[in-house]
Amino acid sequence: MEMQNKIHQKFLACFGEGGTMYASAGRVNLIGEHTDYNGGYVFPGAIDKGIMTEIKFNGTDKVNLYSLDYDAATSFGLAEEDKPAEAWARYVFGVCRETIKRGGKVAGFDAVFAGDVPLGAGLSSSAALESCFAFAINDLNQNGIDKFELAKIGQSTEHNYCGVKCGIMDQFASCFGKKGNLIRLNCKTLEYKYFPFDPEAAGYKLVLIDSCVKHELASSAYNKRRASCENAAAAMRKNHPDVEFLSDAKRLWLEEVRADIPEEDFLRAEYVIGEVQRVLDFCDALERGDYETAGEMMYQTHFGMSKLYEVSCEELDFLNKLARKMDVTGSRVMGGGFGGCTINLVKKELYKPFVDAAVEQFTAKFGHAPKVYDVVISDGARKL
Numbered sequence: 001m002e003m004q005n006k007i008h009q010k011f012l013a014c015f016g017e018g019g020t021m022y023a024s025a026g027r028v029n030l031i032g033e034h035t036d037y038n039g040g041y042v043f044p045g046a047i048d049k050g051i052m053t054e055i056k057f058n059g060t061d062k063v064n065l066y067s068l069d070y071d072a073a074t075s076f077g078l079a080e081e082d083k084p085a086e087a088w089a090r091y092v093f094g095v096c097r098e099t100i101k102r103g104g105k106v107a108g109f110d111a112v113f114a115g116d117v118p119l120g121a122g123l124s125s126s127a128a129l130e131s132c133f134a135f136a137i138n139d140l141n142q143n144g145i146d147k148f149e150l151a152k153i154g155q156s157t158e159h160n161y162c163g164v165k166c167g168i169m170d171q172f173a174s175c176f177g178k179k180g181n182l183i184r185l186n187c188k189t190l191e192y193k194y195f196p197f198d199p200e201a202a203g204y205k206l207v208l209i210d211s212c213v214k215h216e217l218a219s220s221a222y223n224k225r226r227a228s229c230e231n232a233a234a235a236m237r238k239n240h241p242d243v244e245f246l247s248d249a250k251r252l253w254l255e256e257v258r259a260d261i262p263e264e265d266f267l268r269a270e271y272v273i274g275e276v277q278r279v280l281d282f283c284d285a286l287e288r289g290d291y292e293t294a295g296e297m298m299y300q301t302h303f304g305m306s307k308l309y310e311v312s313c314e315e316l317d318f319l320n321k322l323a324r325k326m327d328v329t330g331s332r333v334m335g336g337g338f339g340g341c342t343i344n345l346v347k348k349e350l351y352k353p354f355v356d357a358a359v360e361q362f363t364a365k366f367g368h369a370p371k372v373y374d375v376v377i378s379d380g381a382r383k384l
């Protein structure tokens with residue numbers, strides 16, 4: 001409410017009469033990591049932290065944009081050569097351009113926006129920003145673009161205007177997010193299904209502990225992991241032509257090619273095949289309301305990411321080990337790895353002791369404090 005009010009006051013001061021309010025959300029992914037490019041499942045949900053904007057047509061062919069968080073304004077036209085200099089404005093410019101490329105109309109507008117997704121912490125503030133504007137522009141111009149295409153508008157914005165070759169999960173979660181629900185997305189077929197997820201009602205909380213480190217290995221290691229996955233899939237394809245992606249493979253089929261591929265590729269593939277199954281097991285557990293089993297899956301994912309896929313780091317393993325020691329229900333590294341957050345499912349009565357211990361012990365060991373974000377699964381892109 002406070003953010004909405006601040007935006008509105010600024011909008012009145014900058015542009016006179018008020019406009020329409022829209023909001024969108026960042027996301028978490030409960031389980032299903034490094035599965036997207038292997039054609040497997042991911043299991044994200046939108047969170048109670050997002051981007052909000054007030055927006056109104058201005059009768060010109062220009063966009064006037066004000067970022068409350070950066071206390072900065074910019075204006076740009078809607079042609080390809082009008083790309084603004086400010087990095088933060090390119091997300092909005094990109095969304096306009098990608099809408100136009102899809103045949104949508106984008107009339108000039110004024111907008112003030114702000115957000116509370118921590119930047120670069122793995123909660124996808126950029127997807128929140130894109131989906132907020134993709135949704136608002138579509139609604140105001142009555143373009144009738146469906147939600148999946150709105151998510152793709154966000155993804156193409158990252159690819160074509162922000163230099164980030166991301167998958168579809170973040171924008172998908174931000175567009176499709178629904179309060180009290182996680183969404184299982186099949187990254188191969190793009191079929192999806194909602195699963196009720198209300199840890200609060202069952203006596204749990206979701207909390208992220210942000211290690212605030214980003215190890216430099218990330219992008220070269222990512223490419224190597226992808227190559228290992230493709231290599232393992234190709235080896236199995238010889239006996240099993242249906243293996244288009246690693247997610248199509250069975251554990252037994254991997255054993256068959258063990259001697260034919262480097263041990264490293266075997267371990268990477270073992271993780272991915274296990275992880276695809278874990279998403280399904282996690283969903284089964286949720287349908288039974290069994291948060292303890294779901295939490296155990298998160299620990300298994302962490303183990304796999306740390307020991308088989310080898311994308312964890314000392315800081316994340318430390319946080320995971322502490323969670324296990326304190327009987328936290330579930331804990332794992334979230335995101336690509338080599339830094340960022342652990343996501344933790346913790347019983348309410350354990351929440352404070354765990355968070356206090358994590359902050360204290362992490363700080364003592366690594367010399368800087370981690371950040372703590374409480375998250376509640378909430379609605380994605382919407383008109384307010």
Ligand code: ADP
Binds near residue numbers: 051070
């Ligand atoms: P993340 O993992 O949070 O998505 P990115 O680097 O992909 O991190 O995106 C962060 C960028 O998105 C910021 O540097 C900024 O340009 C833009 N952004 C996100 N939130 C805001 C905001 N509230 N106000 C202005 N720009 C924002």
Ligand code: MG
Binds near residue numbers: 124125126127
């Ligand atoms: Mg991002």
